Amino acid sequence: MKPRTGTIAALDIGTTKLCCFIARTDTHGETRVVGIGHQIAHGLRNGSIIDMEAAEASILSAVSTAEQMAGETIDHIIVNLSGGRQTSHNTSIDVSISGHEITDSDLRLAFQKGSENIGTGDREIIHAAPVNYSIDGSPPIRDPRGMVGERLRVNMHIITADAGAVRNLANCISRCHLKIEEIVPSPYAAGLACLVEDEIDLGVTCIDMGGGTTSLSVYYDGNLVRTDSIPIGGAHVTGDIARGLSTTLAHAERLKTLYGNALPSETDSNESIDVPLIGETSHSQANHVPKSLLIGILRPRLEEILEMIRDRLEASGFDKIAGQRVVLTGGASQMQGICELAATILDKHVRLGKPIRTIGIAEATGGPAFSVCAGLLAHAVRSRAESRVKGRGLLEEPGGFIGRLGFWLRECF
Ligand SMILES: Nc1ncnc2c1ncn2[C@@H]1O[C@H](COP(=O)(O)OP(=O)(O)OP(=O)(O)O)[C@@H](O)[C@H]1O
Ligand SMILES: [Mg+2]
Structure with a gap:
């Protein structure tokens, strides 16, 4: 398997999953994803590496799956950074x-x-x-x-x-025998993947609700103008459910995705759900609890996350610029009723977002959890297009979507 020119590889290192997309530019200049690998993340917490060996093994597994599907090996990768107290x-x-x-x-x-x-x-x-x-x-x-x-x-x-977080990421990638093409902040990539051009021009906030972090990016007048993040995400919701219902994290995760809802409903107290108790192996020991108990546990955590994001946005002064539109993305944005809850707390118009600029990804890998990975590809495609146009100088064609979103300082020297 030989590396080919025109191939772009993107790696989203998330707290709960790692995802690698390999894309190729076809003869019509269209970039199509030809290899996908995703894998449960080990060795990460709140967007930062906490166990180098475990993180390395997860990366290698995601990358090699994508390589096998693409039928080629990669040597360079564009990677996100979520932690590092950005x-x-x-x-x-x-x-x-x-x-x-x-x-x-x-x-x-x-x-x-x-x-x-x-x-x-x-x-x-x-x-x-x-x-x-x-x-x-x-x-x-x-x-x-x-x-x-x-x-x-x-x-x-x-x-x-933090330089330490950047170095750790660089070390981890180099231990996987890969070279970093670029490090991209996760909130920027999330917005790039799922925002439409008009939103970016008129002002919008993209909120990426991940497993261990929730981040925001504000775009205005064609540019990214603000990012922020908090180290709380869907994994905290799962942890609350596990603790509150005395069940395992795996069962809590299942209950959350099957029955979770950010909004209470009148029928919740009549609906009963089976909760296997922690340490019990036989199903006969299952505990029956009303669904309202589950909703009562997860809702305060979701409110806390959204209120913290609202407060950060207001404190930064960018909430006015961001206008009335919010796009929710990330795995945790799949919670039922989250749009309505976010609309109430943020007092804005809220929609769900998933990758819109990526060709070749299947339905299963085209959801909101894959926004950052798709955004990394979108960024790489754009930077390469810019480099072709401008060589090592500055952008020749300002005004288009590509030109107006900004470009990397490194490209300019
Ligand atoms: N249907 C669903 N309803 C509610 N939550 C969900 C659903 N599906 C996935 N999640 C949650 O989404 C979270 C994972 O999201 P995502 O894959 O975007 O995180 P990540 O990229 O690994 O983490 P991070 O971006 O914080 O580093 C998990 O906490 C998971 O429980
Ligand atoms: Mg993520």
Whole structure:
């Protein structure tokens, strides 16, 4: 099996599952997923690696399944980062242009200054993209090149993460004999996979409800402008059910997906569900509890998650920019009634989101749990398209969906 050019491999390292998509660009320029591998995650907690060997084994298993299906081996991979205490920074940089036409090198200088502004030390920049520009106090400009003025202001969005978390991820991937093509923040990838262009332009918040983390990304005027995350997710809901009903985590997970609902209903107290007690092997020992008990356990945790997300959004000041639209994605967004609960708590219009830009994935791997993996592919396809257009310079074609979503600082030097 030989690696081929035009192949893109994406790996979503989640707290509960790992997923690898291998995609190939066909003769019509269309990118199609040709290999998929997914695997229960071991060695991860709340988006961070806690056991290197276990994480390595899970990655190898997901990647090799995808490789076998694709019929080729991969050597480079684009991978997400969920943990690492990510911080979203919005920074403005002023550069003097003294009346000359603005060129790529003015922008490069501004981006360099912007990344220096954020400072590094024990933090590493994992995402940096211009949001908009202004010349001598003008209204926002999308691409200032070719324009003249005295001072150029660049508003940038930068995400930093703990350098240790980035290094751990890099080590883990290299132990799997793979090279990292790029590290992408998970909230950014989730939004990229399931938001439509109009939402990205008008303002939207994407909430990725995973197993160990819940993250948010705010897109406005074509750009990612804010990300945040909390280390609570669907696994905490399962844990609450297991504790509350004295059952195993596996049974709690089953009860949650089979009978769970974020909204109580009048019939819940009349409906009885079987709960095998922890440590009991015989089914005759099953405990019968009303469904209302299950709903009463899981609902407060879902409320807590959504309220924390709402508070983070409000505290950041980006909830107004984000407008009235919210898109929920991630495995835990499959809970019945979650849209209605989110709409009440966030006081916004809520829809469910799943990958919309990926061709070749089956129904089973096209659900909301696969948004981040699909977003990694979408990002890789876009970066490669940008590189082809601009070589190692700056984007030549601003204005399109690709051009306006920002691009990686690394590409610009
Ligand atoms: N039908 C369902 N109803 C409710 N929850 C569900 C359903 N299906 C899956 N989940 C939950 O989704 C969570 C997993 O989601 P996902 O695969 O997006 O997480 P992850 O990517 O592994 O974790 P993270 O992004 O937090 O690192 C689990 O907690 C699981 O219980
Ligand atoms: Mg995830």
